[in-house]
Amino acid sequence: xxxxxxxxxxxxxxxxxxxxxxxxxxxxxxxxxxxxxxxxxxxxxxxxxxxxxxxxxxxxxxxxxxxxxxxxxxxxxxxxxxxxxxxxxxxxxxxxxxxxxxxxxxxxxxxxxxxxxxxxxxxxxxxxxxxxxxxxxxxxxxxxxxxxxxxxxxxxxxxxxxxxxxxxxxxxxxxxxxxxxxxxxxxxxxxxxxxxxxxxxxxxxxxxxxxxxxxxxxxxxxxxxxxxxxxxxxxxxxxxxxxx
Amino acid sequence: xxxxxxxxxxxxxxxxxxxxxxxxxxxxxxxxxxxxxxxxxxxxxxxxxxxxxxxxxxxxxxxxxxxxxxxxxxxxxxxxxxxxxxxxxxxxxxxxxxxxxxxxxxxxxxxxxxxxxxxxxxxxxxxxxxxxxxxxxxxxxxxxxxxxxxxxxxxxxxxxxxxxxxxxxxxxxxxxxxxxxxxxxxxxxxxxxxxxxxxxxxxxxxxxxxxxxxxxxxxxxxxxxxxxxxxxxxxxxxxxxxxxxxxxxxxxxxxxxxxxxxxxxxxxxxxxxxxxxxxxxxxxxxxxxxxxxxxxxxxxxxxxxxxxxxxxxxxxxxxxxxxxxxxxxxxxxxxxxxxxxxxxxxxxxxxx
Numbered sequence: 208x209x210x211x212x213x214x215x216x217x218x219x220x221x222x223x224x225x226x227x228x229x230x231x232x233x234x235x236x237x238x239x240x241x242x243x244x245x246x247x248x249x250x251x252x253x254x255x256x257x258x259x260x261x262x263x264x265x266x267x268x269x270x271x272x273x274x275x276x277x278x279x280x281x282x283x284x285x286x287x288x289x290x291x292x293x294x295x296x297x298x299x300x301x302x303x304x305x306x307x308x309x310x311x312x313x314x315x316x317x318x319x320x321x322x323x324x325x326x327x328x329x330x331x332x333x334x335x336x337x338x339x340x341x342x343x344x345x346x347x348x349x350x351x352x353x354x355x356x357x358x359x360x361x362x363x364x365x366x367x368x369x370x371x372x373x374x375x376x377x378x379x380x381x382x383x384x385x386x387x388x389x390x391x392x393x394x395x396x397x398x399x400x401x402x403x404x405x406x407x408x409x410x411x412x413x414x415x416x417x418x419x420x421x422x423x424x425x426x427x428x429x430x431x432x433x434x435x436x437x438x439x440x441x442x443x444x445x446x447x448x449x450x451x
Numbered sequence: 452x453x454x455x456x457x458x459x460x461x462x463x464x465x466x467x468x469x470x471x472x473x474x475x476x477x478x479x480x481x482x483x484x485x486x487x488x489x490x491x492x493x494x495x496x497x498x499x500x501x502x503x504x505x506x507x508x509x510x511x512x513x514x515x516x517x518x519x520x521x522x523x524x525x526x527x528x529x530x531x532x533x534x535x536x537x538x539x540x541x542x543x544x545x546x547x548x549x550x551x552x553x554x555x556x557x558x559x560x561x562x563x564x565x566x567x568x569x570x571x572x573x574x575x576x577x578x579x580x581x582x583x584x585x586x587x588x589x590x591x592x593x594x595x596x597x598x599x600x601x602x603x604x605x606x607x608x609x610x611x612x613x614x615x616x617x618x619x620x621x622x623x624x625x626x627x628x629x630x631x632x633x634x635x636x637x638x639x640x641x642x643x644x645x646x647x648x649x650x651x652x653x654x655x656x657x658x659x660x661x662x663x664x665x666x667x668x669x670x671x672x673x674x675x676x677x678x679x680x681x682x683x684x685x686x687x688x689x690x691x692x693x694x695x696x697x698x699x700x701x702x703x704x705x706x707x708x709x710x711x712x713x714x715x716x717x718x719x720x721x722x723x724x725x726x727x728x729x730x731x732x733x734x735x736x737x738x739x740x741x742x743x744x745x746x747x748x749x750x751x752x753x754x755x756x757x758x759x760x761x762x763x764x765x766x767x768x769x770x771x772x773x774x775x776x777x778x779x780x781x782x783x784x785x786x787x788x789x790x791x792x793x794x795x796x797x798x799x800x801x802x803x
Contacts, residue, residue: 213589217575224577287573291634294537294569295590296562450541451500 210297211305218309231275235317238267255332260324261342261418265382265411268353273374275314276357277367279306284365303442307358314350338420345417348430349410353378355437362444385409490515490642490672496545498531505531507696518668520687521676524798528696529676530570533644537567549642566640568648572631576620580611580630583619584637591638601637609633624651645675649682661686680790694798707793714788717757717769720781726753733757736768752781
C-alpha cells in the first residue's frame with residue numbers, strides 16, 4: 208500500500224484543481240441548508256435537534272454523490288490516463304482504494320462544512336450532541352456506500368453520463384426499498400417476509416436507526432460491508448477489462 | 452512379461468530423455484535471460500479481442516543497446532503489443548519477460564523497469580508540469596531531495612523549463628508529448644517503450660526528441676512504434692514490420708531496405724545523347740535486365756534507370772561504358788532501396 212498516499216493526494220487535488228469542488232461545495236451547502244430550513248421546517252418543529260437536517264441527506268446524496276463519483280474511472284478511461292496509472296507500479300487495490308478514499312474524504316470535507324447548523328441548534332436550544340455526532344457518522348457512512356456504487360458504475364463505462372445515470376438508479380432503488388410506503392406496497396404483492404428482507408438492504412433503514420442516536424453495530428457493519436463488497440466488485444470489473 | 456517390462460523401461464527412458472532435453476532448453480533460455488543478454492523476450496504472443504486476433508503469435512528478443520522500430524499500418528497490433536509489454540493488457544496466450552522477469556509472474560517489478568509513453572501521451576491535465584512529474588516520481592518510489600533532483604533532471608532533458616509551472620491543459624501538443632516523455636524517463640528505466648514518440652511535434656522538436664532517444668539508446672533497450680519511415684532509418688538499429696498482428700519482417704534497416712525492388716537500381720543522367728541509342732548501349736551491359744527512360748525536367752538531359760536482373764552492383768560497368776562513349780554525365784548513382792517500398796509490399800499483400 209505504499210502508493211496509496213501519492214494516488215490519494217493526486218485524486219483529492221484533482222477535485223480542487225477543477226471547478227468541480229467549488230460548485231459541489233456551494234450546491235451541497237445551499238441544498239442541505241435549504242432543505243432543512245424550508246422543506247424540513249427547522250424552526251417550526253420547535254425542537255433542538257437536527258433531524259430536519261439529516262432526513263434529507265439520502266435524497267441529496269442521490270444526485271450529489273454520483274456527481275462526485277462518476278468521474279473516478281470513466282474520466283481516466285476517456286482521457287487515456289488509465290493506461291498511465293496502470294503502467295506505473297500501482298496495484299489495482301491501491302488505485303481503487305486511494306481513489307475511493309479521496310472522493311470520500313472530499314465528501315467528508317463538504318459534510319464538515321455544514322458545522323454552522325450545529326452551532327445554530329446549539330445556540331437556540333440544548334441539543335443532544337451524542338445524537339448529532341452519531342447522525343454525522345451515519346451520514347458519512349451512507350455517503351461512502353453511495354460513493355462505492357458510483358465508483359463501480361464509473362469503472363464500467365468510459366461515459367460519465369451513463370455512469371451518473373446508472374449510479375443514481377441503483378442508489379434510488381436502495382433508498383426506496385427502505386421507505387414505509389414502498390415496503391407496504393411490496394408486502395401487498397409478496398409476503399411481509401420478502402418486503403422486510405428487501406428493506407434490510409436499504410440505505411434508509413440503516414441510516415434511520417443511526418439517526419436516532421444509536422450506534423448499532425449492525426448498521427455500521429451494513430455500510431462497511433456494502434462499501435467493501437462494492438469496491439471488490441470495482442476491482443473485478445477493472446481486472447476484467449485488462450483481460451477483455 | 453519380460454518384454455512388457457522392457458517396453459515400459461524404454462518408454463520411461465525416452466520420457467526421461469525428453470524431460471532432460473526440455474529442462475536443458477529451458478535452463479539455457481533462463482541462463483541467457485539471467486546473463487542479461489536479452490532485455491525483452493516475447494514468445495508466441497497472442498491477443499484476441501472477441502473473435503478479432505489483434506496480435507497473432509509474435510515472437511522476438513531484444514538486447515540492451517538496441518533501438519527497435521515497430522512499423523506497421525494503423526491497426527496492425529503495434530499498440531496492443533506495447534500495452535501487453537507494459538502489463539496494461541493481459542495476453543490471451545504467450546510469454547513475455549522484461550529484464551528476466553515474466554510479466555505474468557511479477558507485473559509490479561516489471562513496471563519498475565519500464566518507462567512508457569502511451570499513444571495519446573496521456574497525462575493528468577489538471578496538474579501543472581512539476582506537480583505531475585512529482586506525482587510520477589512519488590509513485591516511482593522517490594522522495595525528498597532525490598525526488599526533486601529526478602524531476603529537475605527530467606525537466607531539463609525534455610526542455611520543459613519554460614512551462615514547468617503551467618497547467619498541462621494549456622500546453623500545446625508538442626509540449627504535452629514532451630511531458631509524456633519526461634514522465635517515461637524520470638526513473639531512468641533500463642527499458643523504454645514509446646508509442647509514437649514524435650507524433651505531433653514540429654521538425655525541430657522531432658530532431659531534439661530523436662537525439663534524446665539516440666543518446667539514451669546506448670545503455671538502454673528502446674522500443675518505439677512509428678509510421679514515419681525516415682525516423683526508423685535515422686534512429687533504429689533494428690526494425691520489425693507488423694501486419695495484421697503478425698511479424699512480416701525483422702532485421703536491420705539496411706537488410707530490410709535491400710528487399711526493395713529498387714535496391715541496386717542505377718540512375719544515370721546523360722547530356723546530349725540519342726535516347727534509343729544510349730538505352731541500347733546500356734542494355735548491352737551484361738546483367739542488365741531493363742533500362743527505363745525517366746522523364747526529365749531539363750532539355751538535352753536524359754535520365755535512365757538501369758534495373759539489374761539480380762541484385763548486383765553494376766556501377767563499375769556503367770561508368771566504364773560512359774567513359775568509352777565520352778558521355779557527359781550529370782548524375783550516376785546507386786539507389787539504396789526504399790524502406791517505404793518494402794513496407795508497402797509487405798503490408799499491402801492480400802489487401803487489394
